[in-house]
Amino acid sequence: MIQDYIVFVGVNIVLAWSVYVILLAGSLSFANGGFMAIGAYVSGVLTVKFGFPLVIAALISGIAAGLIGVLAGFPALRTRGIYLMLVTVGIAVSVKAVIESIDYVGGIQGFGGMVGTTPWHVVGLVGLVGGGLALLSRSPLQRILDAVREDELSAASLGINPIYVKLTCFGVGAFLAAVAGSFYAHYLIHVSPDQVLSVFIVLYAVLGGTNNMWGPPIGAAIMTLTPEFVRGLEAWRPTAFGVVILCLLLIRPDGLLAFRIATTRTKVVAGSKPKQST
Amino acid sequence: MLAEQIINGVVLGSMYALIAQGYTLVFGVLDKLNFAHGEIFMLGGFICVASIALGASLPIAILVTAIIAGLLGLVVEFIGFRKFQSPDAHLTAALSSFAIGLVIIDLSQKIWGAESVAVTLPGTLQTAAVSIGGLRIVVLRLAILVISLLLMLALYVVVTRSSLGRRIRAVAESPTKAALFGINVTRINQQVFFVASMMAGLAGLALALRTGYASSDVGFTFGLKALAIMAIGGMGDLRGALIGGLLIGVLEALAFHWGLGQLADVFVWLLMIVILLMRPSGLFGTLISKEVRA
Numbered sequence: 001m002i003q004d005y006i007v008f009v010g011v012n013i014v015l016a017w018s019v020y021v022i023l024l025a026g027s028l029s030f031a032n033g034g035f036m037a038i039g040a041y042v043s044g045v046l047t048v049k050f051g052f053p054l055v056i057a058a059l060i061s062g063i064a065a066g067l068i069g070v071l072a073g074f075p076a077l078r079t080r081g082i083y084l085m086l087v088t089v090g091i092a093v094s095v096k097a098v099i100e101s102i103d104y105v106g107g108i109q110g111f112g113g114m115v116g117t118t119p120w121h122v123v124g125l126v127g128l129v130g131g132g133l134a135l136l137s138r139s140p141l142q143r144i145l146d147a148v149r150e151d152e153l154s155a156a157s158l159g160i161n162p163i164y165v166k167l168t169c170f171g172v173g174a175f176l177a178a179v180a181g182s183f184y185a186h187y188l189i190h191v192s193p194d195q196v197l198s199v200f201i202v203l204y205a206v207l208g209g210t211n212n213m214w215g216p217p218i219g220a221a222i223m224t225l226t227p228e229f230v231r232g233l234e235a236w237r238p239t240a241f242g243v244v245i246l247c248l249l250l251i252r253p254d255g256l257l258a259f260r261i262a263t264t265r266t267k268v269v270a271g272s273k274p275k276q277s278t
Numbered sequence: 279m280l281a282e283q284i285i286n287g288v289v290l291g292s293m294y295a296l297i298a299q300g301y302t303l304v305f306g307v308l309d310k311l312n313f314a315h316g317e318i319f320m321l322g323g324f325i326c327v328a329s330i331a332l333g334a335s336l337p338i339a340i341l342v343t344a345i346i347a348g349l350l351g352l353v354v355e356f357i358g359f360r361k362f363q364s365p366d367a368h369l370t371a372a373l374s375s376f377a378i379g380l381v382i383i384d385l386s387q388k389i390w391g392a393e394s395v396a397v398t399l400p401g402t403l404q405t406a407a408v409s410i411g412g413l414r415i416v417v418l419r420l421a422i423l424v425i426s427l428l429l430m431l432a433l434y435v436v437v438t439r440s441s442l443g444r445r446i447r448a449v450a451e452s453p454t455k456a457a458l459f460g461i462n463v464t465r466i467n468q469q470v471f472f473v474a475s476m477m478a479g480l481a482g483l484a485l486a487l488r489t490g491y492a493s494s495d496v497g498f499t500f501g502l503k504a505l506a507i508m509a510i511g512g513m514g515d516l517r518g519a520l521i522g523g524l525l526i527g528v529l530e531a532l533a534f535h536w537g538l539g540q541l542a543d544v545f546v547w548l549l550m551i552v553i554l555l556m557r558p559s560g561l562f563g564t565l566i567s568k569e570v571r572a
Contacts, residue, residue, distance in 0.1 A: 028369045030376075075555030082311060082368050083554050086509050089502060090547030101540040206373055238384035245377040249370055250361060 003119050005225065010122035011184045012224045016204035016216035017129055018176035023210050024142075025162075025169040026149035027077075031088035032177040032201045034095035035065040037193065039178025040114075040185035041105050047186065048113040054121070058182040062175040069174030070167055077163050077170070084166075099193045110192030117187035125183060126217075129176060133213040145169070177201070203241055207248070281413055283535045284528055289419045289488070291527020292426040296481035297504035298511065298519035299430055300474030303437075306514030307450045307470045308363070310371040314354045316501020317382040318475045322347050322482025323492030324386055327395050336399060340483060347479020348472040354378055355471035360464070363453070379497065387494050394493035397486050422484045429477060434516050446470060450514070503543065506550040512560025522561065 015032060022029040042061035046052040052060070069091070076087035105111045136142055144165060147155040152162040185191045200223065208219020223241060227234040297319050304312045325346050329339040358374040406417045437443040448456040449466045457463050478501075485500065486492040507526050511518025526546055533542040553560065 026369075028372060072551060075551055082309075082372075083509070083558060085311060085368075085372055086505065087551055087554065090506060090550055093499075093502060094544040094547045097540065097543040202373070203377070236384070238380045239388075242377040242379075242381035242384070246357060246374055246381075249374045249377070250357070 005228070006119040007117065007122050007183075007187045009221050009224045010119070010126045011180045011187075012201075012204055012220035013126055013217040014122075014129055014176055014180035015201045016208065016220040017133060017213070018173040018180065019202055019205035020210055020213065020216040021133075021176065022169050022173035023205065024145045024149065025166040026152070027084045027166055027170065028202070029088045029170065029173060030085065030202060031069070031072075031091035031095075032173060034088075034092035035069060035174040035177035036181030036184070036201070037095050037099060037191075038065040038068065039181030040191050041099060041111060042178070043182030044111050044114045044185050044191065045105060047116065048111075054116040054182075054186055058179045058186075061182045062179040065178030066171040066175040070171040073167055073170040077166050084170075096193050106192075108193065110190055112190035114186040114189055114191075117183045121183055122187075125179065130213070130217075137213055200241065203245055207241070207245060279413070280535065282415075283531045285413065285415060286419070287528035287531025288524060289423045289527070290531060291524035292423050293481045293484055293488075293523075294500075294504050294507050294527050295430060295520045295523025296426045296477050296484075297501055298508040298523050299433060299516055300478045301505055301508040302511070302514055302516060302519040303433075303470055303474045305508065307446060308359060308371075308467065309365065310359060310362070310368050311375070311505070312354065312358070312474075313372055313376040314358060314378040314382065315375075315474065315478055316497035316504070317379040318347055318350050318354070318497075319478040319482040319485075319501045319504075320492075320494060320497030321350065321382060321386060322479030323397075323486030323496065324390055324395070324482075324494075325479065326483040326486050327390070327397050327492045330397065330399070340480070343479045343483045344476045347482075348476040350479075351471040351473075351475025352468055354475065355468055359467070359471075383494060383497060390492070390494065392494060394491040396491045398490075399487070418487060422488060426481070426484065429480065430516070430520055433473065433477070437516060442469070499543070503546055506546050509550045510546075510553050510560060512562040515560060515562050518560050518562035 015036060018032050018035070019029060022032075039058070039061040042064050043052075043054070043057035046057035046060060047054055072087055072091050073084060076084040099105060100108050144155075144160055147158065147160060148162045148165045155162050155165075204220040204223055205216040206219070207223060208217065209215030227237055233240060297315065300315050300319075301312060304310065304315070322343050325343045326339050329342045330336075334342060354375060358378050359371055362371040362374065407414050408417055408420075409415070435443075437446055445456070445461050445466055446469070448459065448461055449463050453463045456466075482492075482496070485496060503526070504523070507522040508519055510526070511520070511522025526549075529545070530539075530542045533539055533545065538545075
């Protein structure tokens with residue numbers, strides 16, 4: 001049981017971080033469930049049919065998902081964030097439809113035979129990604145991300161290429177989601193297209209708050225563990241989380257997504273006001 | 279029969295177009311994506327089921343569906359969009375409407391179950407067919423096509439010709455300036471949501487009648503596809519949504535005819551990605567005129 005909790009919470013934490021990384025540059029991705037599915041299936045095929053070791057297979061599937069993400073994200077990022085949102089919805093739907101139509105990986109029935117994930121894999125992954133994000137939040141790169149997220153135009157005028165930054169974040173997010181997905185699949189032994197395509201991933205990140213890197217894991221842990229311990233909540237999961245998200249958004253309309261406290265280093269300048277746009 | 283498939287595709291496309299018009303209307307006026315729209319469409323089918331089960335005749339069921347769906351649109355506007363009107367809030371608005379959509383799906387599955395529910399109309403309305411020039415066409419489908427085209431024509435005339443339409447276009451252009459000219463922006467937003475959701479509800483009713491059952495996952499499949507169609511036709515453009523819808527409907531019917539049905543979904547979204555690459559404003563310009571997008 002405790003193994004289950006560690007693996008599921010850990011995988012969901014990494015998934016929440018994968019959304020967070022993309023949000024860092026100001027884009028919202030609904031596609032991470034799709035990338036997770038890509039990770040689960042690609043690594044599953046590699047280990048089951050070609051005998052790759054799990055970690056290598058997970059990395060390869062992550063790179064594949066990252067490439068797909070960059071290729072698909074590129075056109076949308078040339079314009080505005082809202083188009084990227086559309087493209088991410090498209091990726092999620094297309095991945096599901098493609099997987100369901102490939103008989104080689106079992107179609108709608110799903111694909112089985114993956115084994116090998118131990119809680120240590122997941123703990124290691126969480127540690128690595130968390131460490132990387134902690135380093136990131138103290139590096140100059142974080143300020144570049146902040147600049148792009150808050151105002152693309154002025155970031156561009158400072159010599160930052162916003163498209164490059166956003167695309168990198170998108171690719172890294174896809175990579176993380178795929179690696180998490182492959183560990184998830186190798187723990188569950190059998191996956192089906194519906195199972196790996198979770199719409200909750202975005203909510204994990206948002207529920208915990210995206211102001212800093214600690215929000216998404218908290219959100220993921222709460223959303224994964226609460227239904228296990230509160231009887232009856234499992235059945236009402238979507239409604240409960242939808243309502244909670246709505247309340248949070250309504251009570252703090254800008255708080256969840258506005259990055260008021262972007263990093264630990266940001267100081268509020270006295271007398272400064274949030275930007276008002278027309 | 280190829281010709282029959284094409285006619286089926288046009289009928290399918292008219293339903294896509296009805297939903298896409300709702301997306302495009304909201305996007306044109308508020309500049310936000312309404313992810314709850316597909317779920318109101320889904321609910322349209324169930325409202326129809328429920329009202330027929332309560333003994334309502336078809337016209338009454340249509341009226342009830344339109345009104346309830348429209349009122350739900352007002353709820354979505356109030357919860358999901360009222361507080362998030364600044365141009366920077368499109369992430370927030372997308373998330374809140376997405377959350378509303380989740381709640382709607384879950385609640386409808388609690389009420390009607392996760393399986394699809396059959397819709398049966400009295401008499402032979404669902405199967406009656408006429409033959410025109412050797413083609414057998416189900417009357418119901420023909421009626422769906424005609425009624426949805428009329429609805430869209432009415433919407434187009436209202437938006438382009440009436441004084442309400444002028445106010446809507448003013449808000450689409452700039453809510454601040456429209457407010458300065460004495461337009462009640464909130465009221466306009468409510469009207470837009472009411473009309474958009476009403477059309478989505480009617481499309482859901484049409485789909486339930488055509489396929490013979492209402493199902494809780496059509497919002498995610500059928501409804502979301504209309505979002506892609508909106509982007510293909512041109513975000514914020516009513517004609518684009520209509521033509522895009524018909525185009526995709528026919529292409530999808532042809533894909534099924536040639537046995538490529540499973541990949542039709544992928545095709546639609548890939549087409550959307552390609553079109554966003556070539557022409558970010560969609561196949562057509564914008565009817566609800568907006569400043570050139572950066």
